Structure formats: structure tokens, C-alpha cells
Amino acid sequence: MTKEDLLLKNIQGNKPFPICFEDLEKAVAERLPAGPYGYIRSGAGGEQSLRNNRSAFAKYSIVPRFLTDVSEPDTSIELFGKTYPTPFLFAPVGMNQMVHELGELAVVRAAQRLGMPYIQSTVSSYSLEEVAETVPDHTKWFQLYWSTNEEIAYSMAARAESAGFEAIVLTVDTVMLGWREEDVRNQFSPLKLGLARGNYMNDPVFTASLKDDSLESYVEGILANIFHPTLNWENVRELKRRLHVPLLIKGILHPEDARLAIEAGVDGIIVSNHGGRQLDGVIGSLDALPAIVKAVDSRVPVLLDGGVYRGIDALKALALGANAVCIGRPFVYGLAYDGEDGVYQVMQNLYSEFKVSMGLSGQRTAAGLPAMTLIRE
Template identity: 50%
Template structure:
């Protein structure tokens, strides 16, 4: 079968599989809005403050345009990358999103199964609705990372990363931009907190160290203990050394936006950086991730992987991020909307669309591989 015939069959398959489901992220969001109550929907869709950063994350992508190259024979192409010695089918990850039961009853298990089937790495959140071990079981041998929210009780953090390593996770992602909770107007207006509802307790009530801190293991006691520990203004670079003592896995820091913080990450032996502003959910008025990316990539100079999240919606977005210095990207809200609308099938459909969009965008840019994507195919618009 020729490449053209394969692509025709692929187009037919994709068309049939998406006839009953949305295609664009905007349509997924619209349907999720119709399904979910105000509290869960606004928690997923909203940002902090006036949501300027939330909007800026998207606008930043529109400030760059791809200038396609022609007559370059893109018949044989690959979207595969290698990271930490592991070959991945595409430079796309599912970002750590907690408490997915607010979107769908099958929560992270549906998302994990869809990610495994698509060959897309899944980053499991500390505040997931299902435990990291349950997620690992659902994924089998598929690639997965564990995102750690630092605990003021350091032994709880140590216990979590040890469990992740034992359950077959291949990297630890330390989120560093949640030293305090972002000021989310929508959640205040709705009087909604899924954390207080106990939606993110699964990893805590299955953790022996955490449970040993409770006089009685009840949802109410667990919620209060989590709230006491999860916001950590004292977190600093020396804590990377503590993590190193308790895991052999690569450690990435998620939430860096300043090039000087990238330098500090290198000095402290961090294995990877995720350029992130938490999807606009923490500090409103912060720089967009795409605007922050080039300076961080310049500092890192290829010595460790640099990933980007916040604002990625299309295959063209993936091309732009990689051309500006990212090794891979993560998506968050898009797959949550898919989960809300159609469970595992919804996540699968969102991923299927994005992966094929990326393949098309890469080919039409004149590139045969992820390594071919660089600044030369972009122009910054006035």
C-alpha cells in the first residue's frame, strides 16, 4: 500500500470516528459547558484573577506564523522523539490535571486508558481521584510520569515518589508554582472547591505515611491534613536534594518562566523543565508560556529536556512550540473537555485529532521529523 493510500484510509477512519463527536477544541468545550454544572465547568475552564494570563496563553500562539517550505519530499516522516532514553511516538503528553472525577465518573482511569492506547504519556497528579497504583494498573506498560505536589511533611513527599517508582512511573514532575492558591474568582462565585469535597484524596488515603499522621482516617480529617500540607511557601531549591535521596527517577520542575530559574535548575541538577504558568490558574498577569520559552531554551541549550504547557490546542501550536525550543508539549483542558463529554472515547478522540493535526502541520511545514522543526520556519507577526 502506498503512502497516499494509507493516508486516504486514515482520513476515512478519522472521519467516521469523529462524526458523532466534536472535532475542534472549541466545540468540545461548548459541549462540556452543556453537560457540567457551573462549579466543575468553571473550575476546569477558568483561570485566576481577571483571567488575563489564561487569554494571553492563547494569544501568544497567534503572534507566531509558520512559513511552510515546499518541494522537500515529506513522504517518509516520523513524529517520534526520545526522552530520558525512552522512545515516544510523538512530542505530546497529557498534563497533570487533578480531581478528574469532577468531569466524569471514570476519572483518571478513563484518561489513562485512552493515553495508553494512543501511545501518549500520561502525567498523573498527586491530587487525582484515583490512586497512582490504580492508574498504573490501567496503563500496563505504557509511559507515565508522576506529578508531585510538595508536602510540608517531607516524609509524605518521599513516600509518594517511592510509591510512584515502585508502580512503574518513569519520571517525577515537581510542581513549583503552587506555593499559594491562585485567586480564582469563578470558584469563589460558585462557592466551589473539589479539594474540600474530597475529590483529590486517593493518593493520600492510600499512603501509609500520610495516614499515620491522622488520629482517624476519615475523609474530613484527610481533607484538613491535605490542606495543611499542600501549600508550601518554604519550598526552595535545596528540596531537590531531598527528592534525590528518595528516588532514582529523573526529576523535572514544572512552573518555571524566568531564565534565571532555568539556570538555577541546571545548577541543582534538575533533569528537565516544564515551562508552565499552570494554565493561567495561578498568577494572573504572568507572562505566557510561549513568550517565556525561547529565553529558557537558550539557557538550557539542549542540556536537558524543556517541555511546555498552557495554551496548546492544535497541531500547529505543537509545531510552533517545538520550533521555539520545546522538546515536547503537554495539554490539559482539551482532554478534560473530551473526558466530560464522552469519557474514555472523548479523550481518545481529542488525542487522535491532535496527533493527526500535528502530523499534517509538520508535513506542510516541510518537515520530516521533529528534529527538523526550528525557528527558521517561523515568523513573528507585528
């Protein structure tokens, strides 16, 4: 073994691991069947939105400061009165059993080891109660998809609250399924395979609406409820009235929608284009961020996801006013590559690069990053 090999293993733990997103994506492409891989990797339509997320980061360059004593970096952030050691959260990603048998349970164990809040998807393979039992003391938020039968949405939100989830994240950009060419090409529909059943199987309101407990009935029931084109601000207000924990809205791209969300009583905003999976031809999340930060004017936290594949991406997002970032595809690839340890390694690498980059740009605290100089080309 060469000296270089040893050094790599020291940095990354005991096993060699693809160091960057591109290497990891390539490695996972070789391990997963075309259906699941295409489902995770692809964006809607011609994938302009997916590309926009990445190219938005490349438009910004950091102008570093030096001689600032960066010996004791403080990467912590505060959200809803709690302090977290890093500005990274796990974005809600459905149906994790598509790539690993332990699915969300493996992911949330890694999240706990890292001290990063975990957002569980409505369409997870394991139920929110199973996740809560796995990591009862770790911070978990629940991502809610509205339901055609709104009583199902209220029921899931109430279950999440009683299982100890500390916030509800309502995703508003999925009122119908995006035009996903890769999945059509591969004839792949994980919803139809029943991989999204975790939270539906034991929901009393949902199960009462089924004609029997066959897989077909579950799938039919989920498909009948999961897309909900009637969603509107009154639904948001009513949900807010029923909740005892903070409500965030995920999928906001227009500053006017951010203003309306605050008017509707929302406690936080996640700027996101759903990883380019819904509407094609959409503004990249980072490009949408500054106007939303301005409109929100520090009244509620603003989080961002979409294309955060490197530590410096997180640095740029925080410099532009995001309070934290959510990671999606990178952790899913980590899960596919090496289960819980793979998730841990990916997120640890992102965090390590973030911390180094904070120091190298002369910044001592994550909270102070908005004062950093960025130029936009």
C-alpha cells in the first residue's frame, strides 16, 4: 500500500469511499439496476431544472479574507430554538428501500451519529413510528404530502406529532407528478411496486378508506391520494391551526409565495425545485434564494436544497442568507453504496469540506457567513 492510499483511508475512515459526488454517482450507477438508478438520478423533462441547480453554484465565487484567526471554527446553527452542530439536514427522500433493505432506518441512524436533523418523507418505506422507535432522541421532522382526502394528511401530521417529530414540512410542488422521461423509458414506478407504503399501512384514516388489505388496494389508495391539484393557501392555514409544532413549506421559488406563506402562519421556508424532478425549465434553487431571503426579511428561517453536493455549496448558500441546507441525492447514493456507513461517510465528507472552506475563507462562524464577500459572474 502506498503512502497516498494510507492517507486517503485516514481521511475517510477504514474503507475507501468515492470522495466526491461525481465519483459516487458513477460507482452507484454500476451497482444499481437502471430503474432505481434512473429514478434517483434523473430530473423531469430535458433536465434543465436539474442542471440549473448545479450551475447556479458555479456563478458565485468566494472572495476570502485572511489573518482572522480561524483556529476555533463554530459551524453550529440555530433553528426553532435548538442548536445543531452543523448547518446540514437530511432532505425528505421517499422509498429508501429501493436501494437498501434497511432504508430510512439506516439513514436515520447515520443522521443521529452526525447530529444532523432528519426529515422523513410521507412516502417512506418504513413508517414514521418505526423511525421514531429507532432514534427516539434524535431530531426528526416529518414531510407531509397533502392528500386528496385531507383527513389522511391531518391524521399523518397528528401521528408525527405524537411520535415526537419536531416540525412538519409541507411539500407544495408535487400537486401532480412531474414529466419524468427516464422513468417512462425504464417503465419504472416505485409507487406501483408498493415501496411507499410505510406510513399508509398503519394509518387508520387511510386504511378505513380501502376495500381490502391487498397490495393492489394500497397502491390504488396511495395513487388516489398522493397527487392533490386542489391544494391552496386555505389548506395551509387549516393545517397550521391544527399543529402544535412548527410548520415549514418546501418548494417555494417565488418571493411572493414566501410572503404569502408567512401571512398564512408558516414558521419556515425551504427553497427548493424538488431536485429538478417536478417542473422542468425552473430557476435553480440557489438563484431563487436571494430574492426570497429579502422578502422574508429574517421573520422565519429559510432553508435551501438542490444541488448541494460539496461543502463549498453549503458555504455559498449560507453566505446568500440560507439558515441551513438539506442534502438529497448524495445521501441516497451513500445508502446505495454502503448502507448506514455510506450515508455517514457522504455527510461527514460534506461537513468536513464545509468546515475547511469556512476556515480558508477567513470565516469563524456559520452564523457570520452572510457577511462574507461573494461575487456573481
